[in-house]
Amino acid sequence: MKTFGTVFAAVLHAFQDLTRGGVLVHLLWPPLASAGLWLVVATLYWADAHTALLGLLPAIPWSGWQWLGDLAAGFLLVATISALIYVTTLLLVGTMSLPLMMAVVSGRDYPDLGRHGENAFWGSLGNTLAAGAIFTVGWLLTLPLLLIPGVVLVLPLAWTAWLNQRAFRFDALAEHATARERERLFERERSSFALGGLVTAFAAAVPLVNLVAPGFAALVFVHLALGALRRLRQEEGVSL
Numbered sequence: 001m002k003t004f005g006t007v008f009a010a011v012l013h014a015f016q017d018l019t020r021g022g023v024l025v026h027l028l029w030p031p032l033a034s035a036g037l038w039l040v041v042a043t044l045y046w047a048d049a050h051t052a053l054l055g056l057l058p059a060i061p062w063s064g065w066q067w068l069g070d071l072a073a074g075f076l077l078v079a080t081i082s083a084l085i086y087v088t089t090l091l092l093v094g095t096m097s098l099p100l101m102m103a104v105v106s107g108r109d110y111p112d113l114g115r116h117g118e119n120a121f122w123g124s125l126g127n128t129l130a131a132g133a134i135f136t137v138g139w140l141l142t143l144p145l146l147l148i149p150g151v152v153l154v155l156p157l158a159w160t161a162w163l164n165q166r167a168f169r170f171d172a173l174a175e176h177a178t179a180r181e182r183e184r185l186f187e188r189e190r191s192s193f194a195l196g197g198l199v200t201a202f203a204a205a206v207p208l209v210n211l212v213a214p215g216f217a218a219l220v221f222v223h224l225a226l227g228a229l230r231r232l233r234q235e236e237g238v239s240l
Helices: 002-017 024-056 066-109 120-147 155-173 179-188 190-204 213-236
Strands: none
Touching: 002 066, 002 190, 002 213, 024 066, 024 213, 066 120, 066 155, 066 213, 120 155, 155 179, 155 190, 155 213, 179 190, 179 213, 190 213
C-alpha cells in the first residue's frame, strides 16, 4: 500500500506541475517535433516499407483474402511508427526538456536537495540511448505478436512501462544523486519505479493524452526519485 500511495502522490504532483509556467511548453514541443519527423519519413518511405513488410508475412493461400495481408502490414507499420515517435520524444524529453523542467520543479518542491550528480547530461544521454535501443530492438522482434488477438492490449503497455522506468529513474536523479545513491535507490525503490512506469504507460495509451505522456512520465519520476532521495539522505543523516 505504501508503494501505491507514493506513486499516487507523485502523479498528483505531476498534474500540479502542468499548471506551472514554463513546464507545459516543454511537454508539448518534443512530441510535436518527433511526430513531424516520423510522419515525413513515413510519407517518403511508406510504400517501400509496406512492400518489404508484406514480404515477411506468411502468404495467405485463399483467393480474395490478400487484403488481410495488406491490412496486417499497414497495422504493423503504424505500430512501429508510433513506437518510434514515442522513443524519439522520450529522448528529447530526457536530454533537453527535463533539465529545464527540473529547474522549475526542484527549485520549488526540493530546494533543500543538494546537486551531487556528475556528468548529468552525458549520463542521461547514454542511459536514454541505451534504453531506447533496447526498446526499439525488442519492439521490432516482438512486433509480429501484435497480430495475435489480445496481445495488442498487453505488449505495448509492457514495453512502454519498462522504457519509462528504465529511462526516467536515471534522468530524474542524474543532477542530484551520486552514483552510490542512484544504485541504492534503484534497488530500494524498485517497486515504486516499476509501478510508476506502468501508470505512465497507461497514459501513453490514451488518445491525445499520449501527446504529453513522455513529459508527464518524466515529471512523475522526478517526484518519485527526488522524494526517495530526500528520504534516503534523511535516514543516513547526511546533509541534504
